[in-house]
Amino acid sequence: MPQVGKPSMENKLPRKGYTIPQKALSCGKGKNMNQMTGKSSIKLENKVFILDSASIVGKKEGEGPLGNLFDLVGTDDLFGCNTWEEAESNLQKDAVYMALGKAGKRQEDIRYLFAGDLLGQSIATSFGIASYQIPLLGVYGACSTCGEALTLGAMTVSAGYADYVACVTSSHFASAEKEFRFPLEYGNQRPLSASWTVTGSGAFILGAGQEAGLGGRMPRAAITGLTVGRIVDFGLKDSMNMGACMAPAAADTLEQHFLDFNVMPEEYDRIITGDLGSVGQTVLLELLRDKGYDIAKQHMDCGIEIFDAGSQDTHAGGSGCGCSAVTLSAYILKQLEEHHWKKVLFMPTGALLSKTSFNEGKSVPGIAHGVVLEAL
Numbered sequence: 001m002p003q004v005g006k007p008s009m010e011n012k013l014p015r016k017g018y019t020i021p022q023k024a025l026s027c028g029k030g031k032n033m034n035q036m037t038g039k040s041s042i043k044l045e046n047k048v049f050i051l052d053s054a055s056i057v058g059k060k061e062g063e064g065p066l067g068n069l070f071d072l073v074g075t076d077d078l079f080g081c082n083t084w085e086e087a088e089s090n091l092q093k094d095a096v097y098m099a100l101g102k103a104g105k106r107q108e109d110i111r112y113l114f115a116g117d118l119l120g121q122s123i124a125t126s127f128g129i130a131s132y133q134i135p136l137l138g139v140y141g142a143c144s145t146c147g148e149a150l151t152l153g154a155m156t157v158s159a160g161y162a163d164y165v166a167c168v169t170s171s172h173f174a175s176a177e178k179e180f181r182f183p184l185e186y187g188n189q190r191p192l193s194a195s196w197t198v199t200g201s202g203a204f205i206l207g208a209g210q211e212a213g214l215g216g217r218m219p220r221a222a223i224t225g226l227t228v229g230r231i232v233d234f235g236l237k238d239s240m241n242m243g244a245c246m247a248p249a250a251a252d253t254l255e256q257h258f259l260d261f262n263v264m265p266e267e268y269d270r271i272i273t274g275d276l277g278s279v280g281q282t283v284l285l286e287l288l289r290d291k292g293y294d295i296a297k298q299h300m301d302c303g304i305e306i307f308d309a310g311s312q313d314t315h316a317g318g319s320g321c322g323c324s325a326v327t328l329s330a331y332i333l334k335q336l337e338e339h340h341w342k343k344v345l346f347m348p349t350g351a352l353l354s355k356t357s358f359n360e361g362k363s364v365p366g367i368a369h370g371v372v373l374e375a376l
Helices: 022-026 084-103 120-128 145-158 173-180 242-261 277-291 321-337 355-359
Strands: 041-057 112-116 136-138 164-171 200-207 221-227 270-273 299-301 343-347 349-351 366-368 370-374
Touching: 041 084, 041 145, 041 242, 041 321, 084 120, 084 164, 084 173, 084 200, 112 120, 112 145, 120 136, 120 164, 145 164, 145 200, 145 221, 145 321, 145 343, 145 370, 164 321, 200 321, 221 242, 221 321, 242 277, 242 343, 242 349, 242 366, 242 370, 270 277, 270 321, 277 299, 321 343, 321 370
Parallel strands: 112 136, 112 164, 270 299, 270 343
Antiparallel strands: 041 200, 041 221, 164 200, 221 370, 343 370, 349 366
16 A cells, blocks of 8 residues: 555556657656746747737827827727727727738637736626637736736747737726726816826737738737736735835836846836836836846836826826737837837736725735837
8 A cells, every 4th residue: 555645656657548648758848848937937939929909099098198109099988889898898899900900810810819908807808809709818917918918829829829819908997997996977086196097909919920911011029038927915005006006016027037037127128017107117116226126227107108297187197908008009019110129028017906805905916927029
């Protein structure tokens, strides 16, 4: 009889009728194992290309500094719909449609779709893209969802599980306020630390090759590395200061990225967070200085870039799944295409809370995912 705690040899042998493939005897030394780097990162052996993308935003976003770069700007934030939620669903549907067209692809070419939003049970996604009938992997990382979707999409394409995938995320100011805070009709006052949820959707078509899209346009950038973040909770409970709640997660993922890839901030033209805003940016820079890193020269935040702090009264800046997604599509990829930047780290951040957790006195954990983007 085998000793307790030690499995018998009988359990180690395959059951009758099974054979062990020779590759399984290599003890994990497959050809792609060297793609793992450090503790939580991946250096893609096979680059993944962002073939093309699309961005759709609301009226307020269109009036901001990046307004003339977006593919489509709505004149009415209901976008011709009856509810805010329906409007957000249409944002995703239209963004995917535009991205497919620009990439010269049909919906039948897309093997998987990675998508998510901020609403309960991701209803903006499920009602928005159901008509495409593309196999769906719904993702949720709060405002970091764009980074999570791109990470999973890039893994899938690089590993050879799909030739093409689509990634899309969205948010809407009015639907998010109703979901996480108060309906607009309540007229509550927002503190200066609060951010403004971006109304918008960004969609991206990923592929394994550098093929030309509509009009002979080459891919916009290459995804060459990934760092998956972990949940970080500093015990903060202020849902009106999500930048401070998310900054510790951003600092954690950045430090892990630097360690995993053995690089310093100077490796990148820009290190781009998603939704920290002015308050979260200050916290992030201080936390990283304590860890021995100074990213002040490289750091950029999508929430700061998308609105004009002086004229648009958005307080700390922008946030939401759509914030980093539309800024990536309209602005960041453009800088890489035109070779103003050669290499950036795109790292959306998310606050993992709900009305239920907030009302029960829970803190607001954060998460951030890093995606390395390089010019072609």
